[in-house]
Amino acid sequence: MKQEVTVDLNNPALYINRELGLLEFNWRVLQQALDTNVPLLERLNYLCISSTNLDEFFEVRVAGLIQQIEIGDPYLEADQITAQECLKLINQRAHELVEEQYKILNEVLLPELEQEAIQILPRSQWTDEHNKWLKKYFREEILPILSPMGLDSAHPFPRLLNKSLNFIVSLVGKDAFGRDRGYAILQAPRALPRVIQLPEDVCNEGEYKFVFLSSIIHAFAEDLFFGMKVKGCYQFRVTRNSDLAIDTEETSDLLATIADELTLRNYGDEVRLEIAHNCPEDMVEFLRNECAMESDNVYLVNGPVNLSRIQAVSSLVDRPDLKFKPFSQGRPAGLSTDTDIFAALRKQDMLLHHPYQSFTPIIELLKQAATDTSVLAIKQTLYRTGAKSPIVDALVSAAQAGKEVTVVIELRARFDEEANVALAARLQEAGAHVVYGIVGYKTHAKMMLVLRRENGKLRRYAHLGTGNYHRSTSRIYTDYGLLTSDKQIGEDVNNLFIQLTSLGKIPQMHKLLHAPFTLHEGLLNKIAREIEHAEAGKPAHIIVKVNALVEQEIIQAFYRASMAGVKVDLIVRGICCLKPGVKGLSENIKVRSIIGRFLEHTRVFFFENDGSPEVWAGSADLMKRNLLRRVETCFPIESKKLRERIIDDLNVYLSDNTQAWLLNEDGRYTRTTRPDNEDVISAQTTLLELMAKTY
Structure with a gap:
């Protein structure tokens, strides 16, 4: 018998806030850094991933909430928490997360790394040999690139790049022009590595010793200010709104509009300020005011202001015993490297499960299609595919070989916009038809279609997936991909491509939901x-x-x-x-x-x-x-x-x-x-x- 529902399913108490849910996911990632069943350098990587995730959370989610408040747009999530209330809860939980991140770094990971002869040296532990080498490195590799800016009426507080490493320097004395200087700002160029490995000749055998770029700049900051005394030097970082503001209804050229907006991304509104924990209160207040930041959005951190840069340590240390073991990817039975994929798919559907199974069969399908004289056309969606993509190489080859190649590129794939703009240009130069999907709707579907003439008739071969056509992420993301020559699925995929390129009406689907x-x-x-x-x-x-x-x-x-x-x-x-x-x-x-x-x-x-x-x-x-x-x-x-x-x-x-x-x-x-x-x-x-x- 049918049960009557007496619960009010619109009750806000029945729902968890989505922003807090995202922070909880990041907390679960951070807990991997404490899992002793995980290799030590991988635990360090999890800490870095949690930092990168938190950066994006502020750049997009927190920035969006702030914008909603500014324009008076209501926060319409199921839990019905207002944007103001949500920001308060976020600030509380985010501060807890950041505190835990640095506690794990300083009290757990760094001591355990030191036990494995991998050490990030603070200035207090530099030997005379270390100091000599680092001073030479500073003068030859760092100092020539730096451009400190003393602050005065002619040099106001600069507009700082999003997430760039900066230093506020407190100075005593007069400069060469007789001016008293209080503060100077120094921005570390992104070209400089944030973690510097000391050479073998200043280390014991089998040791890995590193120094943060921030430590080197702190140590030798006076070399940048001739005749003046550096009273204090403290690192800080500003996180900005990084979501692109594009009105797709108002632009006539989406490609050009996105290219223009990308130049502004690094200078969006400030949403978070991170400062070294030992920075004096008056300097913290100065930075907070200059960045127009509320106190709740200021984070005092006991370590590098960008934890994600420590991930470089893992790639510089040759210790396989402290990393995940390599694995071999499988392939479906009947789909070896020299298989005629079209013949195999005429017999049966194939299912790929990445990363456990290789992404290579998808690339091989495209490569075979590019050189097969019976193939007339290839259609493909691309959301995130990577800068150097064998998928794109195959599509270019197919277009140059005279195939009809149509590619639907989503230019607005967040943080991949620049790569996708370049990708679109490359495909167009090769002769492919490139479209950017539907105005107001991101094209997130993962599908590929190959049309082949067989025995005087057209046959369609399709790939449909849960993940992007990105070879690198296919080794670290779990995804399914279906390869099929099913007639009705092929027709459905073809109709979807027609809808995306021709702006036609809703196609009637045989099997797919869309x-x-x-x-x-x-x-x-x-x-x-x-x-x-x-x-x-x-x-x-x-x-x-x-x-x-x-x-x-x-x-x-x-x-x-x-x-x-x-x-x-x-x-x-x-x-x-x-x-x-x-x-x-x-x-x-x-x-x-x-x-x-x-x-x-x-x-x-x-x-x-x-x-x-x-x-x-x-x-x-x-x-x-x-x-x-x-x-x-x-x-x-x-x-x-x-x-x-x-x-x-x-x-x-x-x-x-x-x-x-x-x-x-x-x-x-x-x-x-x-x-x-x-x-x-x-x-x-x-x-x-x-x-x-x-x-």
């Missing part, structure tokens, strides 16, 4: 079907694996499913605004996040469907922007063998008892603990071992 048209409604209908099965006493189970769960209608559908008795397992890497385990609401919902060696990026949807299971994979997360304001694809896995393989993968993730974090009702996460009688299960390790073989 945003912003049918994906949102399609997922809601499939959840509703599971509810009907549960209410009829039939098997009902949903497993969803995504990067984020934010969209309110989808969350409400999961709540209804739980109340109807549907078992709901959610594997959400990052933000999850749903509250699990709430009595009378979400008791049948469990939410877990897997944090490990690889960045979980697959988007998969499993529906039990009364014993006739469906599995879908796609490019979209469960966010309003993905479902309603982007072009996305979601495709069925119809092969029983491949469908069962993905279900097995999902069950491995649900069994993980070493890298899984469980979401609590209060929005915080608890790491899973393994009972003594249970075997150790790591989803990523299990899949690595399984996929290293031909699958």
Whole structure:
């Protein structure tokens, strides 16, 4: 019998704030730096990743909230917290995170690295030999590049580059023109390395010794101010709004507009100020006022103001024992390096699971298509692909060989805009047709289509994926990719390309779901079907694996499913605004996040469907922007063998008892603990071992 819903699903108390959820994800990443099961240099990398993530959080999310307040735009998330309230909560949690980052660096990682003969030397530990070498290095490699600026009426406080390393210097005495100087500002050029390795001749055998650029500048700052005394020298950094402000409705040339906006990105409004913790209070106040910064947005840090730059240490240290072990990527059975991919796909669909399986077959498909005289056309979407991409090389070769090559490039892929502008120019020069998607909608779909003439007829070969066409990230992001020659899927993909390039009407799909048209409604209908099965006493189970769960209608559908008795397992890497385990609401919902060696990026949807299971994979997360304001694809896995393989993968993730974090009702996460009688299960390790073989 159908159950009446008595809970007000619009109650803001039923939702976790998305910004705080993103900070909690970053906290989980930071906890990897404390995990002694992770190699030491990789733990250092996790600390750096947490710093990079926090930078982007301020550049985009905090900046957006500040803008909303300035223009009076209401904050319309499901929890109904105002932008002002949200910023207060963010500041509190972010300060806790930053304090923990530097505590982990100073009290855990640096001492453990020193035990392994890897040391970042503070000035207090420089020997005479160190000092001599560093002074020479400063004078020859650093000093000639620096341009300190004394502050006066003719030299006001400069507009500082976003996230650049800067120093405020307190001076005593008169300069060459007889002027009293109080403060000077020094910006370290980005060309200078932030971590300098000392040469072997000033180290003992087997030792790695490093010095921060900031320490060198502190030590020899007086060389920059002849005849004056440096009273104090303190590092600081300003983080700015880095989101591009582009009105796609008003511009007639999106490429030119984005290129112009990129020059301004480094000088957006200030959103955060980081200063060395030992900087005197009066200088802190001076910097705060000059940067027009509220006290809550000032962070006093006990270490380098940009932790992410320490990641260079890992690449400079040759200690394989302190890094993840290398792994070999597998390939699907029947898809060896010399296989005719078109012939293989005529026999059966192929499923690739990166990084456990190689990205190379996708590149080989394009390369074969570029040289195959039977191939007439290639169509491809590119969101993030990398500066040196074999995918782009193959597309260029195909265009130069006379193939009809059409590429849909998303110029507004955040922080990849500059690379995509250059990419568009290169493809156009080769003769490819380049379009930039739909005005007002980002093209986030991952799809490729090859049209080949066979026996006098056209046959379509398609690749659909959950991740970008980026070879480097395919070794660190988990993603699925489906290769198929299915006629109806091929027609669907072709129709989507026509819609993207011709601005036509909504195409009728045979099999695919696509945003912003049918994906949102399609997922809601499939959840509703599971509810009907549960209410009829039939098997009902949903497993969803995504990067984020934010969209309110989808969350409400999961709540209804739980109340109807549907078992709901959610594997959400990052933000999850749903509250699990709430009595009378979400008791049948469990939410877990897997944090490990690889960045979980697959988007998969499993529906039990009364014993006739469906599995879908796609490019979209469960966010309003993905479902309603982007072009996305979601495709069925119809092969029983491949469908069962993905279900097995999902069950491995649900069994993980070493890298899984469980979401609590209060929005915080608890790491899973393994009972003594249970075997150790790591989803990523299990899949690595399984996929290293031909699958």
